[in-house]
Amino acid sequence: TLEDWVPAELLRDRGLIDGVWTAADTGAEFEVTNPASGEVLARVPDMGAPETSVAIEAAERAQRLWAARTASERAEVLFRWRDLVLENQDALARLLTLEQGKPFAEARGEIGYAASFLRFYGEEARRIRGETIPSASADTRIVVLRQPIGVAACITPWNFPAAMITRKAAPAIAAGCAVVMKPAELTPLSALALAALAERAGMPAGVLNIVTGGPQAIGAELCASPAVRALSFTGSTDVGRLLSAQCAPTVKKLSLELGGNAPFIVFDDADLDAAVEGAVLSKYRHSGQTCVCTNRFLVQDGIYDAFTERFTSRVAQLTVGNGMLDGVQVGPLIDDRALGKVQAHVADALDNGAKLLTGGEHLGGTFYAPTVLGEATTGMRLATEETFGPVAALFRFGEEAEAIQLANDTEYGLGGYFYTRDIGRVWRVAEQLETGMVGINSAMLSVEIAPFGGVKQSGIGREGSHHGIDEFVELKYLAFGGI
Numbered sequence: 001t002l003e004d005w006v007p008a009e010l011l012r013d014r015g016l017i018d019g020v021w022t023a024a025d026t027g028a029e030f031e032v033t034n035p036a037s038g039e040v041l042a043r044v045p046d047m048g049a050p051e052t053s054v055a056i057e058a059a060e061r062a063q064r065l066w067a068a069r070t071a072s073e074r075a076e077v078l079f080r081w082r083d084l085v086l087e088n089q090d091a092l093a094r095l096l097t098l099e100q101g102k103p104f105a106e107a108r109g110e111i112g113y114a115a116s117f118l119r120f121y122g123e124e125a126r127r128i129r130g131e132t133i134p135s136a137s138a139d140t141r142i143v144v145l146r147q148p149i150g151v152a153a154c155i156t157p158w159n160f161p162a163a164m165i166t167r168k169a170a171p172a173i174a175a176g177c178a179v180v181m182k183p184a185e186l187t188p189l190s191a192l193a194l195a196a197l198a199e200r201a202g203m204p205a206g207v208l209n210i211v212t213g214g215p216q217a218i219g220a221e222l223c224a225s226p227a228v229r230a231l232s233f234t235g236s237t238d239v240g241r242l243l244s245a246q247c248a249p250t251v252k253k254l255s256l257e258l259g260g261n262a263p264f265i266v267f268d269d270a271d272l273d274a275a276v277e278g279a280v281l282s283k284y285r286h287s288g289q290t291c292v293c294t295n296r297f298l299v300q301d302g303i304y305d306a307f308t309e310r311f312t313s314r315v316a317q318l319t320v321g322n323g324m325l326d327g328v329q330v331g332p333l334i335d336d337r338a339l340g341k342v343q344a345h346v347a348d349a350l351d352n353g354a355k356l357l358t359g360g361e362h363l364g365g366t367f368y369a370p371t372v373l374g375e376a377t378t379g380m381r382l383a384t385e386e387t388f389g390p391v392a393a394l395f396r397f398g399e400e401a402e403a404i405q406l407a408n409d410t411e412y413g414l415g416g417y418f419y420t421r422d423i424g425r426v427w428r429v430a431e432q433l434e435t436g437m438v439g440i441n442s443a444m445l446s447v448e449i450a451p452f453g454g455v456k457q458s459g460i461g462r463e464g465s466h467h468g469i470d471e472f473v474e475l476k477y478l479a480f481g482g483i
């Protein structure tokens, strides 16, 4: 059971509102299950609009006091929180694997990544600087303040149950905002465990509130409240569109990190070993369930056969299983809906002429074999929709211009990758890809010091890096006269 794996302090079955671990007003709860086994792990409060409204009021009160603290004091709380997260890295990783399914090694990596935001934004708190601007006349001065925006609402997805919490909460809290967080209903336990550690780190009541429950009701309340000044959301493009519409009447600042359809281009002159390694990592990490996972491999004619052969044989060796077991590289999909989409994409591709090179099988539960499909074409569903599963589709192309055209032929623009040793091509392709992030001979984009985010319908705003603070501050221009 859960208690055997995770210390009691980290197992919370209540939301956190104004520093109090709170049940739903109605007493209702929902179940959190382990996707690897279907076992019920815990029950957490099924909150809705009333609890959310109380959390927003608590955040409003707490925010004024929090913003009045010095930047160093805010930083110290984030640093202590980070230390506690790292001290509990294994326990948090076990909890993450149990509720989410990813292999334990990846979960451990995610906890480290989650902690990195606490450190980075703790450091950044003291560097939220304003500016002075040379004025237009001798008796005036212009000063620009950067002030916390106020209460920030954060809605996070299930694929990074820990890192998305800190990636949003850390910059908000560093800037002097208070947060009302709604974690994904599939994976609330990691968020609650992190909140328990924040509390131990000295986070004042009301600065970090966690409401669990029905996304529609909680989301509508967060969007409608005039007190909530910023909404930071990571999830699907459809929900992002809905939330933008719901925020329009109260004109909130929006940060949206939405779906992607990442291209991974392998040019004839690529370092084949590096391209194959990068391809495996960018596709099968987390069973293909990240928004920057490759969705389309575009492979140039001259290297297509060699790449396909090596890549397929690597993929065929991946070990699938329960993420708690040693050596497992690919865990289950999050739920039946995710499995259904993967199966539908594979069936559609095969109907339309794709070649099954490996995998293509349902392995029971929500486990799906790592799959490679050759000779994919643009009419297939997986060309335009995010598969979000362990399925690699290989498209063939001839010229560089064709690769760029194919890569950009999508409403999305989050991540993109390409492999080449030609420095001229590196610049040409990097500049022309319509994505917010580009991996060049590299398949790893996520790091706390760099700005993560998308263009086109993949989102608005950036998370991570010093730019991540901008989502939670407002500029205030002071015009001084009579000097």
Ligand code: ADP
Binding pocket: 155, 156, 157, 158, 182, 183, 184, 185, 215, 216, 218, 219, 220, 234, 235, 236, 237, 239, 240, 242, 243
């Ligand atoms: P996914 O397809 O990855 O599950 P979603 O966009 O459905 O992505 O979920 C991401 C987050 O958005 C989750 O926390 C989920 O509960 C939340 N969510 C889903 N629908 C809504 C909604 N109508 N309003 C607010 N939040 C929502």
